[in-house]
Amino acid sequence: NFMLTQPHSVSESPGKTATISCTRSNGSIASSYVQWYQQRPGSSPTTVIYEDNQRPSGVPDRFSGSIDSSSNSASLTISGLKTEDEADYYCQSYDSTTRVFGGGTKLTVL
Amino acid sequence: EVQLVQSGAEMKEPGESLKISCKGSGHSFTTYWIGWVRQMPGKGLEWMGIIYPGDSDTKYSPSFQGQVTISADKSINTAYLQWSSLKASDTAMYYCARSEMATMGYFDYWGQGTLVTVSS
Numbered sequence: 252n253f254m255l256t257q258p259h260s261v262s263e264s265p266g267k268t269a270t271i272s273c274t275r276s277n278g279s280i281a282s283s284y285v286q287w288y289q290q291r292p293g294s295s296p297t298t299v300i301y302e303d304n305q306r307p308s309g310v311p312d313r314f315s316g317s318i319d320s321s322s323n324s325a326s327l328t329i330s331g332l333k334t335e336d337e338a339d340y341y342c343q344s345y346d347s348t349t350r351v352f353g354g355g356t357k358l359t360v361l
Numbered sequence: 362e363v364q365l366v367q368s369g370a371e372m373k374e375p376g377e378s379l380k381i382s383c384k385g386s387g388h389s390f391t392t393y394w395i396g397w398v399r400q401m402p403g404k405g406l407e408w409m410g411i412i413y414p415g416d417s418d419t420k421y422s423p424s425f426q427g428q429v430t431i432s433a434d435k436s437i438n439t440a441y442l443q444w445s446s447l448k449a450s451d452t453a454m455y456y457c458a459r460s461e462m463a464t465m466g467y468f469d470y471w472g473q474g475t476l477v478t479v480s481s
Contacts, residue, residue, distance in 0.1 A: 284467075286467040286468075290406075295456055295473055295474055296456070296458075296468070296471055298468065298469060301469075307469065341405060343406075343408075343467070345464040345465055347464065348420065348464065349408065349420075349422050349423065349464060350396070350408040350411075350464055352405060352406040352407060352408060354405045355406070
């Protein structure tokens, strides 16, 4: 098994760019796709990125995902930040038998 | 429109049993996997397990194996999560979510969540 480690919190100003990292503890980050979920307070999670860098329909192109094998991590980048982007963000990946979520990152836009 | 509608909030005492549900509509219920995700108060998401209603193939997270039972009734497009003896530590929000695959793939639709409170 493996773990996914995210920063507890990230803060950035409106209009700026925020990046949230997700580091895999063992095994290659490239061996399994990474998804990213957004959860606003009091709401169910929704997908903002799947399969490392794919956006579901309806998700603005301000959201992008990438992986970096050198640091064994994935990243979610949100450009042109809006106050509505303030939420918890979770990365998620898998191995042959289980899915694993990262601990979540609280994004504050102020 | 794809929807996953979960049963309502529950308040139970330790030691009681409970079965919560997740009813799908707007898609072929038997050709997608339905997973369950726990969120304890103020905490993150935890994957509990997943079921394929078409043949009831079920996979559990090692953390939840033996602690809960996941089942489905394809005749009524409903998946279930049940406990035989609740503990205070089972207090959490529980979400069901749809995926094309058991462990690969992402959760594209989520239920609204069922809040379970276990207290004496």
